Each structure stands twice: as structure tokens, then as C-alpha cells.
Amino acid sequence: METIADGIIRLGSRLHNFYLLIEGGKATAIDVGCSGDLGTLVEGLAAEGLTLDDVEGIVLTHAHADHAGAAREAADKGVTVHAHRDEVDRLLGKYEGKEAITPLDLPLWKPAVWTFLSTLARRGVLKQPRLIDVTEFDDGDTLDLPGKPVVIHTPGHTEGHTAFHVPDKKVLFSGDAMVTIGLIGPGPGPQLMPKQFHNDVDLATASLERLEGIEADMVLPGHGDAYKGTPESMVEKVRARLGAA
Template identity: 40%
Template sequence: MELTPQLRRIGNDIVAAHLVIAGDGITVIDAGLPGHWRDLQRELAAIGRTTADIRGVVLTHGDSDHIGFAERLRRERGVPVFVHAADAARARGEESTKPAWGGLRIGPLLRFLGYSVRKGGMRTQHVQQVREIADGQVLDLPGAPEIIGLPGHSPGSIAIHVPAVAAVFVGDGLTTGHVLTGSQGPQPAPFTDDPATATASLSRLEGLDVDWVVPGHGAPWRGGVPELLAAYRAVAEA
């Protein structure tokens, strides 16, 4: 789905990945679920590109619903996969956590689980080799993505600021569509390791001049960062 000619979305409000498109190639932000591979092919075909144009995958964190087709791209196409050093072991499948689920409603939960199963969530392959990145780096990839440390959801969660497309990708630093409750609007994401740290980390987004704030779950936000953070804090502090 096209958000702008240079920014496209794979998946939906339940689980999404994104493409940053530039003259020198494509940067993939997160890799969704394994079944999103076909969606990736369709999206590339729609713009006259192929996987040969992908220069790198940048993961907002190492959880299974964000690494879906990353290993396939790395193994079959030689595409490097970048992840914060603190989440490298998680992306490789060497460690995991079991954060509390919190509140839920049966309908949204079943939609989330059903979509995950249909998109191959039970057969996710961990990334065998990753390139570790750190807060403050600007990667030599299309769009020149800037890394902003956003710990809390996981130790190595990051935001990815891409000025070329006026967007910041926040992964599970927050959500605009809660997959367990169905609640809409900016709010804390489920399955978060350290909720207090996750909320505090969002202050690092203040001052960003972007048109899009793009979570891994929920609709992209176009209302500006100050408005997003105000809406988030109203929910988090309630």
C-alpha cells in the first residue's frame, strides 16, 4: 500500500512492515511475518522493483513478528539485517522474554492470533547473522536512516528516523491499534518488557519534524509528534 511514492506499507494494522524507496535502492523497515514475503513481492512488482533493489533490512527490535522474512532475504539475496546490539541475541533466537500480556478482549486477540497463523507466524526463522547498530548512527542505506534508542519494549528497541520520507518508525515503542484489546489511538504497546522505561523513552521523539509516525501495529499517525505524545500520555497516565 502506498503511503507516499517513497514510502510503502506491507501488511495491515495488525502487523506491518515498510519500504523506504530511493533512487539508489530500497530500505526495508522491519520484516513482519514470514507470509509477508508474498506481499513484499507484490509491492515490489507494483513499483517495478525486485528484491535485488533491497539494500538492507533495519529491525526496530528482535521480536518474532518483526523479523518474519528477514532471514530469507539475508540467506537468498545476501541482504544485510541491522538490529540494535541489545536485541541482537533476540533476533538470532538466543534469548527471549515473557512480558505480561495485560488486558485483552477475545475478538481482537483471535484476530491477532488468526492473522499471525495465516501469515506463518508459527514458522518464523531467526536471523542467523545480524549487523549490530547503536543509538545515533546514520546507516549507509537508502534514505539514510538515523537510529534513535527507544529501550523499554525490549532492551534494544529503536526508532528509525528517515528524513528523506519525513517519517519516524517506532516499532513497538507505542501502538495506535492495540492487538489484544482493539483500542485505537496512541497508547502503550502490549508485550512490553519495561513499560515505565518505554514511556520515558518516547521523549526522545520530541523535536522531530515528520509527517508520519509509523508503528509496527496500528495505523500510521499523521497528526504530528507533539499531538501523538500528548494522546499517548493521556492514556498511559490514566
Template identity: 35%
Template sequence: MKPPLLTRVADGVHFVRTGAVNWTILTEGRDVTLVDAGYPGDLPAVLWALERLGRRPEQIGAVLVTHAHVDHIGSLPRLLSRAPDARVLTSGTEARHARREFLEQATPLDVAANLWRPGFPSWTLHIMRAGALKDVRVPRAEAFPGPGPLDVPGRPVPVLTPGHTSGHTCYHLPEAGALLTGDALVTAHPTSRTDGPQLLPSLFHHDEAAARAALDLLAPLPAGLLLPGHGPHLALSPAEAVAVVRGGDG
């Protein structure tokens, strides 16, 4: 897998890409918001990215979660011990998921059944080393305080996109013209043989039909930059990206 790559994609918007998963750091003055946090083993990479931006964990005021799979909240338990004032915000449903009141995630048996597929063996080895089997939960996860933009750097607007998980949330950054798509729409994945806008393989979705329907919620959003949970960032509008996915569906 590739080492982390930190890219400033807009004022105060910093995209961190690893070979297996991505996260985003929003900054404004001394204030920091983290969107997702990688696997348990990605904590050093999260700390490295903050340091490169001249920030410290204790400056994190909020962590926004797209969804509570281990590859998106894995480093949070240890990171939050260094960020005592950070609120962990997501949809009400996904907050319960993050607290592990229920779990919607591909099981080791699901992954094992797909090891014959290209890309799966090397990806599986990597995620095992990154802590994919750890029992990760975030007890302090809570629901957004209300509708509309959040009062954190970037003024992100939550966009509920259930399907990948029941409470999956994307984040629209109107000021930056960007959309953080989480796993509702990605641009690559180690288990995919194609690059460009796409859905993850079926086994990763809690409700694949709902995940496809959620694309209709993204298409109208005004943005020219996609920041996905997996794959590179792309200078595309949500409508263009959804059209590619729909076209790939035949």
C-alpha cells in the same frame, strides 16, 4: 484481517499496512531498504509490495529491524535467501535478540491467558496461521556501523528506544519528516479497543515502565508523519502523539 495496503507517504518512502503488522520500504534509484518484514506468512505480501514498486528482493541492500519479535522479522529467513547482499542492521542488543542469543517475547501462555479479552481470539487465530509459533532467527543480524544517519535510502537515523524490547530502535527520516516508531508507539492493534496513538497492551512489553519512558526520547524529534508497526500512518508530530498517549494514561 485486511489485505496489504501499499501507500507512498513521501518521496522514496512506502508504507505497507496489513491487518496485523506493518513494514516500510525505502527506495532511491535502484537501491532498496526494508524496515521490518512481518510474520513468516507475510513473505508473499513483502514480495508483492516490492513487485508493485518495480523492485526485486536481490535489490535490497539493507534490512533495518526495529525489534526482533516474530511479527517483525518473521519473513526474513526466506526473504534473505533471495537477497544475498542485504545487511541486516539494528542496535547491538537487538542484533543479539534477532540471532536468538536471548528471547524477549510474549509466550503462548501469555496470549492464552488473555483470550477472554475482546479482539484476542480472532487476532490469535490470524497470527497462528501467519506462523507466530515458528522459531525465527536471523544469524546475520549485526549492529549499526556507527552513530548518525545510515548510508541507505532515506538516510534513516536510528533512535534507541528500549522498553518494548531491550534493544528496540525507531528510525527518524529527517528528509521525509517521518518517524518509524516500530512498537514503541502504535496507532491501533487488533487487540486494542481504541484507535490513535497508544502503547501496546502490557503483555507485549519486556519492560513496560521503560517503554513509557522511551516516549520522552521520541517527543522532541522533528517530524510530521508517524509510521508505526501497527495501525495506520498518521500526520502527527511525535510530540502530539506522545501527548495523546500521556493523556490516555490519565
């Protein structure tokens, strides 16, 4: 657990992040981690004097199991789950495409791959109970939840992948649109997720344009440490890395 800024708490592990956005004694959860991470969410809330009943909504960047795995258990306890309309079929188990990578898609000779897989496996990434109901949002919506997150549709990683801008905090939650750690290489720093992780890597690259004009002083990714700078400067560094690859 890490306090990023007033009212923003980072939860998860060294290799995956989810967040609490707290305002007026209520909270929005930005993702909820793997299926075994609900206890981490509850502990993070308790440290702030809150309970799961104080979570007014979970907003998902996307449906992958390291971001949405605990969503069903939270929903069963009464928390509303929100996601982009293009992500709903994945969450409900109705998606007909390839949902996520398998270990065979990865360079298994790299030690970093085994570290990544074993860390998330311990958190329950191999299990993802499907949701029964999802509240849909669309690009440009301002959600009536603590922090008033603004939806920025950034497809490519998945069809409905979403970043969230919180103007009052001057923060962008980038999900897996941009990260700051190389899960299976390269090293740390602003970058795209490895190509194996994307549904459409070209579309994920094009979606960077949607983040350039966002007014924020910090980017909080789904993987890696906070980026202390503007989204535009982070996009520039991601593109520079792509150009050097």
C-alpha cells in the same frame, strides 16, 4: 499494500505493518513482518518495479516474530539485516530472557485477542528462523541505506527496540514504541502496546521522551494506521491515554 507518501510503501495486514523506503531505484525494508510475509515484500517491490536484489538492507525495529520473522529467508537470499546491538542476541537465538508473550499471557476471553492471534498465525508468526549474521547499529547512527534512516534507541518493548527517523521525508517509523491500534483493546488511537507485550513497560514509557523532539510530520507505527502529525503531539496523546487508564 498502501502508498503512504512518495517512496514510502506500507505492507503487512490489518494488524501488523512493515514498510519499504524507496530512493533512487533502491529500497530499505523497515521490518519484514512474519515468517510467511516474504512474498508480500516481494509483491510490494514488484509493484514499484523492483526485486529483492534492489533491497540494500533490512533494518529491524526489534526482534519479535511479527517484525523480524521473514528476516532469515531474506538474508538467505542475500539481503543484509541490520539491528541495534542490544537486539542481536534475540535475533541469533542466544537471548536468555523471555523472548515474547504466549497466548496464556493474554486475556483470552476477549474476541480481539483471537482476531489478533489468528491473523498473525496465518502469516506465520509462530515460526521464526534464527539469523546467522546481523549487522549492528547503535543509537544516533545514520545508516548508509536508501532514505538514510537515523537510529533512535527506544528500549522497553525490548532491550534494543529502535525507531527510525528519515529527515528528508519528515517521517518517523516508531515500530512498537507507539502504535495506533489496540491489538487486544483499547480502541484505535495513539497508545503504547498493551503492558503484556513489553519487556519493561516503565522503560517503554520513559523512552517516549526520546521521540518528542523529532522533526517529522508523520509517524508510521508497527501496528495501526499512519499518525498524521508530529511525534511530539502523538506522544502527548499516548501520555493522556496512559493518564486516563
